[in-house]
Amino acid sequence: MEYINEVNLNEAIIHVLDNNGDDPVYNEYTLDLSDETYEYILKHIQKCFKDEELKYAVFNDGRNIVKELSQEYLNGQGEFIDISKQIAKQLFILMKSNGSIPSCDLMVVSISTELGPMLALLKMDYVKNYTHNIEFVDDKIGINILPQFIGLPSGGQRLQKCAFIKPILNDNKIDLMVIDKQNKSKDSDDYGSNYFISNFLGCTIIENERDVTRNFIKTAEKWTRNNLKDNADAAEVVRSSLKKKLKEEEKIDINEFSKDVFGESKDVAENFVQYVKEQGVNEQIDVDKQWVENKLKRVRLKIDKDIDVYINEETYDDNSRFEIVRNGDGTINILIKHIRNYIEK
Template sequence: MDKIRDIQINEAVIHVLDNNSDEPILNNYMLDLTEEVYKFILSHLERVLKDDNLKCAFFKEKGTPVKIYSQEYLDGRMDLNSFSKEAAGELFEIMETTEGIPSCDLLVVSFNTEYGPMIGLLKIDYIKQYTHKVNITDNNVDIRLQSIITGLSDKKKVQKCAFIRPIHAGQDYDLLVLDKKPMVDEDGANYFLDTLLGCNLINNDRDYTRAFMALVEVWTRSNFKEEAFKAEKLRSSVKRVLRDNEDIDIYELAEEIILPNEPEVKKDFIAYLQAHNIERFKVDKEYLDKKLSNVKIKVSSAIALNITGDAYADINKFEIVNNGDGSINMVIKHIENYVEG
């Protein structure tokens, strides 16, 4: 997946989709992209585009209105306001017939990237905040808390969004999708991916790298609960292999990281990864570097360490010592100063 870093916003519009209303409140005007508004929208775009949960997708052959009208806009046959109203209307209809979808503002953004133009659909769910309410009766001041519902916050993380690009034959993906808290109905349909967008997610190098690392950690915790030395050796070996290789074959990996006298352990390790559809993949080095830049260790509910990857690998700063009984000591070395807080 292309790593998008260069974003230039062209225009944007926002609509209100409130479950308490009979119809969506559709905006007839583009947002005024003042410096503050531009920065607000840009911060959301940048945050989502860096999110590890962002996935590539292809539109299904049978197009939803979002697919059809987005391409009309990207081809110059429709303006953004018209497209955004179609998208907002579709989402509101889904919200009316699907229980549990929270009210939101739908932010629709047209922007250019180093890879070409895109349209962003960001579903910004409302959040509950509190303010004070002052009542004065007979010179007595009564101050109470009152909840208010607001839709926009520069701190609120977007849970669902899509970035749509022009569709061309042979491209790696049609759109990028974020769907954190997916909602699936009794027929197995996801309202955001299937009903609104009409797309299928696809796995890329980052997805496989991330899934592999997470699965290895789960397997390690399950199989080496009271064998800290074995757990540490396996974790370190996996990190080394990922750093040193462009492609991973789990059979070759198992041969390298698991001792020859542990054939059942090797068999279980391979079977576990196979069960999760991972056998061969290309390592996403950028994701790997990001993941290994910080090592978080939780020894118990009372002890937790946060160490940079460089310090963890530096024998002069940090060392794992085998006690010979399956346990280990973690030694922080050459401390000249430290602070608390």
């Protein structure tokens, strides 16, 4: 997967898209990127690039206004403010056609990265917050708390929808990176529908190495919980074997992995492979080594539903401090050794 670590802001603008209005409120000036504003926008972008919901995508064939406008800017053929207005207009048209899409500010940002220039589209959904109101009543001061519904997400909050569009080149594997988080509603006309990807961006999500790796880990864990829930010994073998493979191998063949883990238990091995395939996992897994490294830095163990243990990878692998002892009856003992200090929280 292409990981973005270096981001610089070139210029940014924000437009108000209020469903209660007849037209967007267009900004005629780019934002003054003071230190505070620069840091606020940068935090959001960095958080998006690190978000595990960030997906790869390619633009669909055919006419696509957002694609054409973004490429016009990225190829140096259009004015930033004018192009940002036209992009905002396209989103506002969708919002007016579907009243369940919440009002927002659309922030358009030109950024430079180690992978080249990109145009960022950040849908800043409004956040409810509160302020005080001071008024004089009978020559006395009265102070009330009033809700506000137009607050922007703080730098610590995660955006629900955004896109990072690249210049389209012949050797590109992807055209853009997208976050499109869905709500839990099953109503296809609700805000959780696919309007952002399908209608606004006009793109199709494609699977990347991180998605493949994560899906395999998630599927293997689900199988383990379902089939070995009363056999902690066997479950530990599956989990430790999986961690070892992820750390050591660039590719994992699920058939070979299953044979290595389950040995002569052919029925169990076949059941594992069949289940994994049914969940859409391919036989060959291209391991995203960087994601695995970050994923395994900390291990969380939920033990018998009433004990939580958080432990870093180094300690987990250090037998002088942490050890799993098999009892021979399907149960295990987990030993935390040589404790010098502990506190209660």
